[in-house]
Amino acid sequence: xxxxxxxxxxxxxxxxxxxxxxxxxxxxxxxxxxxxxxxxxxxxxxxxxxxxxx
Numbered sequence: 071x072x073x074x075x076x077x078x079x080x081x082x083x084x085x086x087x088x089x090x091x092x093x094x095x096x097x098x099x100x101x102x103x104x105x106x107x108x109x110x111x112x113x114x115x116x117x118x119x120x121x122x123x124x
Contacts, residue, residue, distance in 0.1 A: 074114075074115065074116060075116070076088075076090050076093075076095055076116055079095070079114075079116065081098055081110055081111065081114075082095075085098055088111075091118065094116060094117065094118040095111070095114065095116045095117050095118065096117075096118055097111030097112070097114070097117045097118070097119075098110075098111055107119065
């Protein structure tokens, strides 16, 4: 399995390029009115605000 990168992100392949800043993805918003990252992006280690449970 290949290492997850912003270049091979499934969300970006389906929905277009998300903004990337300093090598971290800003994620896709929940909705047009809520700019918080969607649940899929929140779980991604490439997402800027990702926090590991461990």
